[in-house]
Structures are given as C-alpha cells and as structure tokens.
Amino acid sequence: MSDLSTSRILDAARDLFTDVGIRRTTLEDIARRARVDRVTVYRRLGSKSDVVVAVSNREARRAFDEVFLVADKADTAAGRIAVVFARIVHVLWIHPLFNRLLKLEPDTALPKVTTEAGGAMSLAITGLVELLDKAVDDGLLAPAGDFRARAEIVVRLAHSFIVTPRADLALDTEADLMEFAHAHIVPIITGTR
Template sequence: MSSLRHTADPRLDGYLDVARECILDLGWRRTTLTEVARRADVSRMTIYRAWPDMGALLGDLMTREWVGIAAAIGRAAADTTTPAGIAEAALATVRALRDNGLFVRIVELDPDLMLPYLLHRRGRSQEALVEILAAEIESGQASGAIRQGDAVPMARALTLGAHGFVFSALTMTDDRVSLADLDAEYVRAVTRALEP
C-alpha cells in the first residue's frame, strides 16, 4: 500500500484535499473512501490503493495538516533558538491548531478520534512536532540561550503542555480568565522551562 508514510506522490495531496473537504462537509464518520473517490472523480480502487481505510487516510491528512501548520509558523518566526522565540512560535502553533477548520470539525463531531493520541500513543504528527521542537532546542543550547539537557524529553514535555492549551483551554476560561490570559501564561511557562 502506498501512503504518505511511503511515498511523496503529488497526486495524493489532491486526494487529501478532497478528503479534507468531505470531512468538513460531512464529518469523519460519514466520510467514506468511496465518497472521496466520487468527489475526486477517480475510481474507488485509486483511493483504496493509496489508503486501505479511512483511518489510514485520516492519519495522513492530520499529519499533513498539523505538521504543515508548525512548519509554516517555524519558517515565519523571527527566532526559534531562544526561550522567548520558541515560546512565541509554540503559542502561534497552539492558536493555529485551535482555530484550524479540520481540527475544529473533528473535535465538534468526532472527538473520540483524538483520544488515542492523548491517552495511548504518539501519532506521526506528534512525533514530527517533537522533532521540530527538539531541533530548535538543540540550536538554542548550542548558542547557550537554552538550558542544557536532553532536547527530546524537553520537547515532549512542552508538547504535553501544549495539548492542554489546544484541546482544553476553553474549559478554563470564564469572566475572570480569558483565553488571552491563558495564552500569556503558556508563553511564560514555555519561556521559563527553557531558560538557562
């Protein structure tokens, strides 16, 4: 089977675009590989050759979506080798994920799809985000801007913290504490966690 895990076939991006639109229209549970094929105007076998089931397709779609967001923010960031720079980029990523149409739609209609990645295992998206963050931490450590230590557990810990700000931040807002207040605390927490 081919998938984003194995090949960089540019046609797959087009099919993932179609799948994304299906999920936005129908939700994940009502989206089928047959519907993706119909909307992409290709045979069902074309889609089935790329993905054996909707779970595999969704995994590739989420990886493309979430890692694409983080990569774009990293490219746009002024500096991701200092505690403050990493914290600002991390907050931008958290906000972009919270506001992402695909993420919002999945959480609204099919939140249980996210539970395995929060409770049982890391997904490819999480692994990729940890790798990006660990590389930034290592760059900052080389210049002395970031405290020494193994960058991978540091990046994983920061990613765990980000989960709450992506998935649960709105549960902690009310008349006394705004989302902006929480986001400011997140930046402080990340900055202080990385300072020498």
C-alpha cells in the same frame, strides 16, 4: 500516480471530513471528489482509517512547519520558544478540520487527539528539538543534553491547552498565549526565570 494526485486525494478527504465528518465520508466520496477511482485511493493510502491518519498527519505537519518557520525568525531563544507554544496552540484552536470534527464526532475525534496522538506529538517534539538545536547553533541558547525531555514537557503542555482550551487562565488570544509562554514555558526550556 503522482504526489500531486495523492495531495488531491488528501485535500478531498480533508474537505469531506470538515464538511460532513469522518463517519459519513466513504472512500467512494473521497475518490469522487478527488476525481480518481476508489481503488486508486485504496492503493495510494489504504483504508479509510489510513486516510484519516494520513490527513491528520499532513495537517499536523503543515501546522508545525508554519509555526517553526515563523518561530525561526525570532531573534532570541525565548522569542522562538514563546512563538512555537503560542502559535501552535492558537492555530489548532482555530483549525477548521480539528474543530469541526470535535463538534461533529467527538467520540471519533477525541481518541485521535488524545490516546492516538502519539505520532503527532513525536513530530512536534522532534520539531521543537530541531528549533532548539538551531537556537544553539545561532548562539541564542546554551546547549543541554536533555532538550528532548524539555521539549516533550512543553509539547504535552501545549497539547493540554489545545484539547482543553479554557479553564481558569484568561488565555483567549495569541498575545495572551505569548505572554503566558514567556512567563511559564520559556523557563522550562532555558532553565531561567
């Protein structure tokens, strides 16, 4: 079975999770939509729980890849950091699967984005550290021995904004998030104000 088939299975699962939720989706439903048999889904990805994790990780990886690609084009370290923070928060605020699952199945979805979100957070931390290392290589940022700790702080803050989008701050748009990031997130990474 090719990677194309695995991708087709993951696409089918993502679409079904978005349409009817995780609980109401079976491996048979996924197999039918992907035009493979149930055993193929099980052999390629495992149980339904494994499929949920694979879909979640792929969606997170896609979001992070897109954000880091855009951020890498900014010509300052501050710009790169602000773009990463603002875009990832905004992308997940409007992500169809993420939002649909929170609405359809909060009891299933909330653990996936909170207590069980360590894998996605590690992926984001690693991506941010790579972006910071590239900014150092590009002469935009001074090296620091604690980039991983700084990145984790920023990722945890972004996670909080993603999971609880509204509180006291008027952060409704990506532009609002950019302004906030420049004022409050960039100094965490650069050590400047």
